[in-house]
Amino acid sequence: MTNKHYAIIGGGINGLAVARQLLLDFPDANVTVFEKETEVAMHQSSHNSGVVHAGLYYEPGGLKARLCRRGAELVKQYCTENNIPYDECGKVVVALSKEEEGRLDAIYQKSIANKVPDVSILTGSEIQEVEPNCIGTKALYSPRTAIVSYGEIARHIAQEIKQKNGTLVLGRKVVNLTEQYNKITVHFEGGDHYSQTFNYVVTCAGLQSDRLAANSGDIETPKIVPFFGQYYVIDEQFKSHVKGLIYPVPDPKYPFLGVHFTKRIDGQMTIGPNAFISFGRENYEGNKFNISDIYDFLTYKGFWKFSSKNMSAAIRELRTVLSQTNFVSEAAKYVPSLADVSVEPATRGIRAQAMESDGSLVDDFVIRKQGNITHIRNAPSPGATSSLAIAEYIVREIMTHH
Ligand SMILES: Cc1cc2nc3c(=O)[nH]c(=O)nc-3n(C[C@H](O)[C@H](O)[C@H](O)COP(=O)(O)OP(=O)(O)OC[C@H]3O[C@@H](n4cnc5c(N)ncnc54)[C@H](O)[C@@H]3O)c2cc1C
Incomplete structure (x- = not known):
């Protein structure tokens, strides 16, 4: 896959992370990111809670559980190596009743199964040792949960892509992709298309992901x-x-x-x-x-x-x-x-x-390959925490799988 041409549709944190991963794994590859806004990360990636989730809630064995744990490690490493603020401020999940305590215990069991580091259960009085003004009957404490600015991380990754000779095409909305004889054409709103064709495309279009996928020949559902x-x-x-x-x-x-x-x-x-x-x-x-x-x-x-x-x-x-x-x-x-x-x-x-x-709301991440086009069809929270791991997963597992 070294000298191939790759297009990524969507310049949010996931699209940018995929482009970066391709350039890391295949330094000679030709990588182009298409983004409809005039700047990167204008949607979900800069309108979120900014939490680096530790992996407490997710179904063990699922993609969310796996990619969130790996992604949290990678986000921490990325921030440390690039001097991006990262604050391990910790998190408590607080129960207010016996009924909630039962549900909290189930989350605790999941966090253990997901190998979340240093989690513990706090009694009502112990909660105040962590959060002096917080009340509750019981809590789950995750001291490693952190906060960041995903917008800042995304902008940093965009710079890194340019330094690694990747191309960012901003202000161009992609309406669909067509694949013929293993060559993929990127069609823009307005009827024209990009001058170059691509061997592989990954769509990471967030709020528009179902439309772009369906317009490019993928299945209609799930819808956003x-x-x-x-x-x-x-x-x-x-x-x-x-x-x-x-x-x-x-x-x-x-x-x-x-x-x-x-x-x-x-x-x-x-x-x-x-x-x-x-x-x-x-x-x-x-x-x-x-x-x-x-x-x-x-x-x-x-x-x-x-x-x-x-x-x-x-x-x-x-x-x-x-x-x-x-x-x-x-x-x-x-x-x-x-x-x-x-x-x-x-x-x-x-x-x-x-x-x-x-x-039903789709709980796990959904990433589908159709020919040489890979679509992210569902990447809600903890999608930003997981972004660098989603990128590894797409580039090293999904795209190489025939
Ligand atoms: C309220 C809220 C709170 C959240 N809190 C957290 C949290 O604390 N921690 C966490 O890990 N996750 C959180 N998330 C989830 C996280 O923000 C997302 O999972 C992540 O940002 C998804 O990134 P993305 O790149 O897939 O999508 P986006 O950031 O939405 O990027 C998609 C990009 O594609 C572009 N695009 C779309 N269609 C086209 C097209 N046709 N042509 C060209 N470009 C196109 C868009 O302009 C956009 O830039 C939260 C989300 C929300 C909304």
Whole structure:
């Protein structure tokens, strides 16, 4: 695969990591990244919690469990070697009731099976030795969980790609790929195509991944259904009430981790994200509607099946969407001293979550090869933590498998 031509569609952290991995493994390869925005990492990769997940929750043996553990090691190493801020601030997952304690124990068992380093169970009083203002009946403590800026890491990788003679084509939206006689053509919006053809292509298009894959001949499902997550920054004077990361025990029926306290690498303390259907895949302001994105999920039978099964969770999340007070009081269950804290809306993130036509949300990462084109079809959280390991997996296992 040394002198071949490779195209990567999508300049988020996953696409950039794949391009870098190709250049590391095949220094003479011709590698081109196509990104529709005028800068890299403008979507999920710069609108997230910034947590380097240690691998607590994921089904042992699955891709998420494996690639998150490996990815967390690689992110730490990458930050250390490149002087990128990395703060091992630690995380507690806190139970508030007997019922949640049972679910917490199950997460603990998974974290042991996933070989997450140094995890332990804390009693109610021990929680305060880690987070002095946090209350709960029991907690899982992961001291190795860290925070970073994935946007900064992605921009650094983009520089490295250029230094290694890779090419970044910015501001060009790819509408589809066609493969003929082992040569792949990259077609742009507007009807033209890239001058050069490619031997291999990897699509890493995040929120648009289902459309690009289906337009290029891959299967239609799973489809991406966008769920936004709003963050709030808490008043600067109160940020010392939380030392690191405080998470609830996730609702097993809902794939998102729940509103949590997240320390940011820039020193801010945020609360969020909630999870609710987004009226646009790239609609960060929240007051705009994208008709074709709305049409896509409203006409997808999977969405209606999902909605009917998840009404109670959706109503709980909607309460936090409609009222800032409800949002803060969800989080203050864990840190009562912050019950009246003032907050400012911060960024909003939109998750590219794949959904099957039976309404189930796809839990594991999905990476599919079709001819010489490899598609990332589902890479939600911990997709950023795992990015450097996803890249290794694609380049060394998926692309070499005939
Ligand atoms: C609210 C939220 C919180 C999260 N928190 C965490 C966390 O704490 N830790 C963690 O590990 N993960 C987290 N994640 C998940 C993580 O952000 C993603 O898994 C990761 O960023 C995915 O990277 P990506 O490169 O696959 O996608 P993206 O970053 O979305 O990049 C896709 C790129 O493809 C480009 N593109 C799309 N279509 C085209 C096209 N047709 N032509 C050209 N370019 C195209 C887009 O412009 C974009 O730049 C979170 C996600 C969200 C939304």
